[in-house]
Amino acid sequence: MAFEAEIKELQKKVAQNPASLVFAPLADTLRKAGRLDEAVEACLAGLEQNPSYMTARVILGRTYAEKGMLEEAIAEFKKITLADAGNIMAHSMLGQMYTRRSQFGEAIEEYQRVLALNPDDAGTQAALEEALSKARELPGGGPAAEASAKKAEPARRGDEDKLATITVAEIYIKKGALDEAVEVFREILQADPGNKIAKAKLEEIVALKEKKGQEESAAEQRRKAEEDARARQAAEEKRKAEEAAKKAAEDDAARKAEEAARKMAAAAEEKRKAEEAEKAAAEAEEKRKAEEAEEKRKAEEAERAAAEAEGKRKAEAALKAAAEAEEKRKAEEAMRRAAEEAEQKRRAEEAMKRAAEEAEQKRKAEEAERKRKDDEDGGEKITAEDIFSVMKMSSPDEVIDEDNGPKSKPPAPAKGAVADEALVSQIRSFAKANGILASLLVARDGSVMDAQIPSGVDGKALGQLTAAIFGNTEKAVSRMRYGSLNQLIITGEDGRQILFVQLKQGVLAALTDKNVNLGLLRIALHDLLRKAQG
Amino acid sequence: MDFKAILNEIVASVDGSIGAGLVGLDGIVIDQVSVKADFDITVAGAEYATIIKNAKKASESFGLGKTNEVLISTDMATMIMMTVGTEYFVAIALALDGNLGRGRLELKKAIPKFEKALS
Numbered sequence: 290m291a292f293e294a295e296i297k298e299l300q301k302k303v304a305q306n307p308a309s310l311v312f313a314p315l316a317d318t319l320r321k322a323g324r325l326d327e328a329v330e331a332c333l334a335g336l337e338q339n340p341s342y343m344t345a346r347v348i349l350g351r352t353y354a355e356k357g358m359l360e361e362a363i364a365e366f367k368k369i370t371l372a373d374a375g376n377i378m379a380h381s382m383l384g385q386m387y388t389r390r391s392q393f394g395e396a397i398e399e400y401q402r403v404l405a406l407n408p409d410d411a412g413t414q415a416a417l418e419e420a421l422s423k424a425r426e427l428p429g430g431g432p433a434a435e436a437s438a439k440k441a442e443p444a445r446r447g448d449e450d451k452l453a454t455i456t457v458a459e460i461y462i463k464k465g466a467l468d469e470a471v472e473v474f475r476e477i478l479q480a481d482p483g484n485k486i487a488k489a490k491l492e493e494i495v496a497l498k499e500k501k502g503q504e505e506s507a508a509e510q511r512r513k514a515e516e517d518a519r520a521r522q523a524a525e526e527k528r529k530a531e532e533a534a535k536k537a538a539e540d541d542a543a544r545k546a547e548e549a550a551r552k553m554a555a556a557a558e559e560k561r562k563a564e565e566a567e568k569a570a571a572e573a574e575e576k577r578k579a580e581e582a583e584e585k586r587k588a589e590e591a592e593r594a595a596a597e598a599e600g601k602r603k604a605e606a607a608l609k610a611a612a613e614a615e616e617k618r619k620a621e622e623a624m625r626r627a628a629e630e631a632e633q634k635r636r637a638e639e640a641m642k643r644a645a646e647e648a649e650q651k652r653k654a655e656e657a658e659r660k661r662k663d664d665e666d667g668g669e670k671i672t673a674e675d676i677f678s679v680m681k682m683s684s685p686d687e688v689i690d691e692d693n694g695p696k697s698k699p700p701a702p703a704k705g706a707v708a709d710e711a712l713v714s715q716i717r718s719f720a721k722a723n724g725i726l727a728s729l730l731v732a733r734d735g736s737v738m739d740a741q742i743p744s745g746v747d748g749k750a751l752g753q754l755t756a757a758i759f760g761n762t763e764k765a766v767s768r769m770r771y772g773s774l775n776q777l778i779i780t781g782e783d784g785r786q787i788l789f790v791q792l793k794q795g796v797l798a799a800l801t802d803k804n805v806n807l808g809l810l811r812i813a814l815h816d817l818l819r820k821a822q823g
Numbered sequence: 824m825d826f827k828a829i830l831n832e833i834v835a836s837v838d839g840s841i842g843a844g845l846v847g848l849d850g851i852v853i854d855q856v857s858v859k860a861d862f863d864i865t866v867a868g869a870e871y872a873t874i875i876k877n878a879k880k881a882s883e884s885f886g887l888g889k890t891n892e893v894l895i896s897t898d899m900a901t902m903i904m905m906t907v908g909t910e911y912f913v914a915i916a917l918a919l920d921g922n923l924g925r926g927r928l929e930l931k932k933a934i935p936k937f938e939k940a941l942s
Contacts, residue, residue: 751884758881762895765870765877770861771916772898779878780894781887789881800885808924 292322303331308338313345320352328352341497343369347378359386372493374486375459377406384416393424458490467498626764636753709794712821713739716797719817723810726785728799730792731755738795755798759789776814778807790814792821826854829936833913833929834858839921841900845913845937846871853911862916871914875904892927905930907937 299315312335319328332349336342346365353362363386369379380402387396400417403410458477461470474491477484713730720728720741729748730739735756740748763774777789784803788810789796797817801810826845834840834856844855844864850872855864864871875893882890893904903926904914913933915926 754881754884758877761877762874765873766895766897769867769870771900771902774895774897776894776896777874777878778892778894779882779887779890780892781882781885782889782891783887785887787881787885787887 292318296322296324303335307334310335310339310342310345312338313342313348316345316352317348320348320355325352325356329356341372341493341500343373343376343379347376347382350379350382354382354386359390362386371486371489373459373462374402374490375406377403377410380406381413381416384413384420388416388420388423391423391427393420393427396420397424458487458494462494462497467494467501470494471498709738712792712794715817715820717741719813720799723813724802724805726800726802728797729755730795730797732795733760751798755789755796759791759796759798762789763791775818776811786810788814790818792818794821826937826940827856829933829940830854830856830913833915833933836929837915837917837922837926839918840926841916841918841921843913843915844868844871845907845911848872848875848910848912864914864916871902871904871912875906875912878904894923894927901926903927903930905934907934908941911937911941913937 296315296318299311299318302309302311303315312331316328316331316335319325319331329349329352332345332352336345336349339345346369350362350365350369353359353365363383366379366383366386369376370383373379380399384396384399384403387393387399397417397420400413400420403413404417407413458470458473461467461473471491471494474487474494477487478491481487716728716730716739719725725741727743727746728739728741729737729751731737731752733756735753737748737752740752742748742751759774759777762777766772766774773791775791779787779789781787786801786803786805786807788799788801790799830843830845833843841859842855842857842862842864845853846864846868847853850869852865852868857863874895875890878893879890882888889906891906895902895904899919901917901919901921901923902914903917903923904912905927906912913930915930917923917926
């Protein structure tokens with residue numbers, strides 16, 4: 290099996306170039322593989338093309354020997370020794386062939402030729418000794434062997450120079466120095482023109498030179514062709530390699546570009562994803578912040594609302610407390626006022642009742658007197674006294690004003706309520722100039738400081754009534770938050786009016802006629818007030 | 824014509840009007856018109872009624888008979904009240920520079936209208 294592949298390879302080469310020398314290694318391999326017939330065929334076929342190829346003949350001889358075809362083997366080896374007398378292998382193989390055919394004399398001669406060429410060949414020496422030994426053992430072989438040995442000895446000595454010369458020539462041939470070999474053979478033939486070996490060798494060398502020249506030429510051509518082929522092949526391979534390299538480079542560039550594009554795309558995708566993630570994170574952060582702000586706002590709103598509610602509650606509580614306090618104060622005030630009013634009313638009613646009783650007594654007395662006078666005078670004159678009688682009030686301390694008729698004597702001022710003479714004078718002037726029928730200047734406690742009233746009218750009661758009316762009105766105005774009361778003018782159904790005016794020292798009450806000019810009266814009052822304020 | 828329309832007519836006709844109202848003698852306001860926010864006769868109605876009652880008492884005590892009109896001057900305003908029938912009165916508040924005469928006139932003109940509306 291080991292030779293099969295080699296055999297096929299060699300057969301292929303032989304088939305590709307039948308003239309080549311490859312048949313020799315093919316035949317030798319076939320021989321080693323045991324395919325002896327095919328080896329013989331290969332050698333014979335090759336030697337037809339290359340008859341001087343001694344190596345092939347050696348292989349052919351050995352193949353014949355292995356096949357037992359000793360005759361054919363000896364013939365082939367002899368062809369070799371004829372072409373190359375110094376071929377040690379051929380002489381050795383001939384020795385072995387002759388020994389196997391028990392031709393010991395021929396065997397001894399061949400071994401001796403080998404030893405002549407290589408005296409130190411121990412194997413050949415042993416083979417020679419064996420051949421000599423076997424020759425002696427043959428009947429009559431002792432002398433024959435000796436003779437062969439002796440024959441061989443002189444021959445060897447006689448031919449020593451020739452063999453040496455032929456050997457030198459063959460050495461030249463082996464070295465390739467054919468010209469020197471031809472020169473040596475020619476010298477041999479000059480010395481021994483009958484030397485067939487030298488002659489055959491010379492012819493062989495000349496033929497060999499020619500063939501070699503042809504072969505060299507052919508080889509040169511083949512070499513050139515092979516070089517050209519190799520060059521073409523190399524160029525082709527180089528071109529292919531370049532193309533491949535170029536393609537590889539292009540592929541590599543494309544692959545790199547694709548890879549770069551892919552990486553860029555991947556990077557862009559990663560960047561996009563990162564940006565998206567960042568954006569999403571930012572949005573989430575903003576949303577979170579917005580939610581936090583919203584929560585904070587709501588918390589603040591709730592806190593503010595709570596604070597407002599608390600403030601409102603406190604304010605409401607405070608308002609409620611204030612309202613309650615105010616209500617309480619008002620209630621207390623109202624109770625106090627009601628008590629005061631009730632007291633004043635009681636006093637006024639008591640005074641009025643007393644005044645009415647007195648007035649009734651007085652009226653009756655005056656009526657009786659007037660009746661008496663009327664009876665005496667027989668006239669019906671209407672005096673100012675009649676007007677003041679309407680007031681249904683009278684004073685026991687009646688005085689008569691010479692200018693305006695009877696006037697009541699002013700009641701004694703209360704303690705601490707001192708009438709200002711200048712003011713009284715101004716009031717009287719005011720009253721006289723503005724159609725004032727009666728006037729009363731009272732202190733805030735109701736005590737009369739000056740009275741210009743008809744006789745029989747209870748000035749003290751009127752004073753208390755005036756103070757009560759003005760005081761109550763003043764309080765009402767104060768509760769209305771319209772400032773302090775200055776004037777109070779009451780117009781009755783008949784057109785007469787009662788004026789209540791706040792003066793420096795008290796309250797002035799004045800009764801006007803029904804035809805009085807209210808506008809002028811107010812101006813006069815204003816003037817009086819200005820004077821009274823000093 | 825409703826009360827507010829009459830009151831509006833009064834207020835619109837009198838320069839310096841602060842407000843006007845129709846009030847019962849019990850102090851309960853029938854209707855009112857305010858020109859200034861600080862005038863609320865609903866709150867002051869009871870005080871107006873108190874003043875009217877005092878005036879009636881004074882009028883009777885001083886022999887003036889029934890009370891027709893009450894005029895009050897304060898540091899801040901002038902108020903005129905006129906009785907409407909036996910149970911009501913109409914009041915107008917004027918600024919210190921308000922037209923007092925026009926105020927009295929418009930109230931007098933309005934009284935028959937109120938009396939007609941109240942009857």
